C-alpha cells in the first residue's frame with residue numbers, strides 16, 4: 084500500500100466510527116419517523132417510474148428502517164430482492180423474498196434469505212438497488228462498514244454482459260445527518276446515483292458521467 088492508501092484507510096476508519104456514533108445518537112422515535120418518510124419518498128418514486136423489481140437491505144443496528152418499504156412492495160406486486168452475505172468470498176448473492184418467514188439470522192446478525200433460498204442470476208437482477216451506509220455525500224460517495232460488499236456488487240453489475248447493470252439505479256437511503264460535505268473515496272468505491280433522506284431525493288449524477 085502507498086502512503087496515500089494508508090491515509091485513506093485511516094481516514095475512513097475514523098469517519099466510520101464517528102458516523103456510527105452520530106447515527107446511534109439519533110433518538111429512536113425520530114429514526115422511526117424519518118425512516119417512514121424515506122420509505123414514502125422511495126415508494127412514490129417507484130410508483131412514478133413504474134419499477135417492478137428492486138433490491139433492498141433489511142436493517143440492523145441504527146440503520147434507516149426499510150421494513151415499511153419492503154411491506155409496501157409485497158402488497159403492491161413489486162419483486163423484493165435481498166442480499167445474502169458470503170463472508171468467505173466477500174460477495175453478496177441475490178434472492179427473491181416474499182415474506183419475513185423466509186429470513187434467518189445471517190452473518191453479522193443481519194436477517195437474510197435462509198441458506199436454502201435459491202440465488203437469482205445478475206441478468207434477472209434488480210433495476211434498482213437501495214443501499215445502506217454509514218455516510219454519503221452529494222456526489223453519491225458512500226462509506227459502508229469496510230468490507231466492500233456493495234463495492235463488489237457494483238463492480239459485478241458494471242461488467243455483466245446482459246445490459247441490465249448499465250441501467251441499474253443505485254440509491255443510498257440515509258438520515259439527513261448522514262449526508263456529509265465529502266466522504267473519502269477510493270477507486271473501488273461504489274457511487275450512488277441518488278440519495279433519499281427524510282428531506283427528499285437528491286440526484287447525485289447523470290448516467291454516463
Ligand SMILES: Nc1nc2c(c(=O)[nH]1)N(C=O)[C@@H](CNc1ccc(C(=O)N[C@@H](CCC(=O)O)C(=O)O)cc1)CN2
Nearest residue numbers: 140141142143168191193215216227228229230232233
Ligand atoms: N442491513 C445491512 N445489510 C448489509 C450491509 C449493511 O451495511 N447493512 N452490508 C454492507 O456492506 C453487508 C454486510 N456488511 C457488514 C460488514 C461489516 C460488519 C461489521 O460488523 N463490521 C465490524 C468492523 C470490524 C470488521 O470488519 O469485522 C463492526 O462494524 O463492528 C457488518 C456488516 C451486507 N448486508
Ligand SMILES: Nc1ncnc2c1ncn2[C@@H]1O[C@H](COP(=O)(O)OP(=O)(O)OP(=O)(O)O)[C@@H](O)[C@H]1O
Nearest residue numbers: 095226227228229230231232233234235238271272
Ligand atoms: N471491486 C472490488 N474488488 C475487490 N475488492 C474490493 C472491491 N471493492 C472494494 N474492495 C475491497 O474491499 C475492502 C473494503 O472497502 P471499503 O472500505 O470501501 O468498504 P465499504 O464500502 O465501506 O464497505 P461495505 O460495502 O461492506 O459496506 C477494501 O479492502 C477494498 O480494497
